[in-house]
Amino acid sequence: MRHRRTWRNRAAHAIRTLGYIDADDEQRRRFVKNPLRDDAEDLLYFTGDRGRYRPDGAIDIFGRGDDQVKINGVRVEPGEVAAALSQHAAVAACTVLARSDERDELFLAAYVVATAATHPTVSELRAYLSARLPAALIPSAFVFLTRCR
Incomplete structure (x- = not known):
């Protein structure tokens, strides 16, 4: 071919x-x-x-050609969500990715490395993002990592 x-x-x-x-x-x-x-x-x-x-x-x-996805009919740029999340004082590093659930529906997952001083809770991060982003852009899942490469 x-x-x-x-x-x-x-x-x-x-x-x-x-x-x-x-x-x-x-x-x-x-x-x-x-x-x-x-x-x-x-x-x-x-x-x-x-x-x-x-x-x-x-x-x-x-x-x-970019990372834009549609979740529940809403256009989402995971990088924009990660940029907002990275501004939280307790976040040392993060990324946000679109993932698929068991029904093959997309959702946002945030992967977070906390600063050495504090470890934020999921509720704290959701509240922080909710004050800065529309509800459709708030990740459904938060995964805390000890480090990233």
């Missing part, structure tokens, strides 16, 4: 959003000039999906 090149999915539509609020860098990264048109207003939107054409002309979409 011959290797087929993959690409980042771009979309265009006659009606376009006004863009991202207070996020000029994201705006420039996601909306790019259509190289097939000589019109500065004709923009393409990078969706974040990865895909490729099949030999029959159909398109396979097989994942994302």
Whole structure:
């Protein structure tokens, strides 16, 4: 089987959003000039999906180029949740990942290394994140680790 090149999915539509609020860098990264048109207003939107054409002309979409996931219909960037969690005084290091449960449904799991001085509780971390993030972005599981590599 011959290797087929993959690409980042771009979309265009006659009606376009006004863009991202207070996020000029994201705006420039996601909306790019259509190289097939000589019109500065004709923009393409990078969706974040990865895909490729099949030999029959159909398109396979097989994942994302970033860590964005959808959990219960809500778009989630686990890295943003980890960034908020890492600001807690008792967190030395952390990461947040999307995991699957036994029904194959996604949820967020936070992996936390506590500082040497204190060890936060799950309730404390949930309350901390709840004050900073929407409820849909609060991890369902917290795993405490003694160290990370």
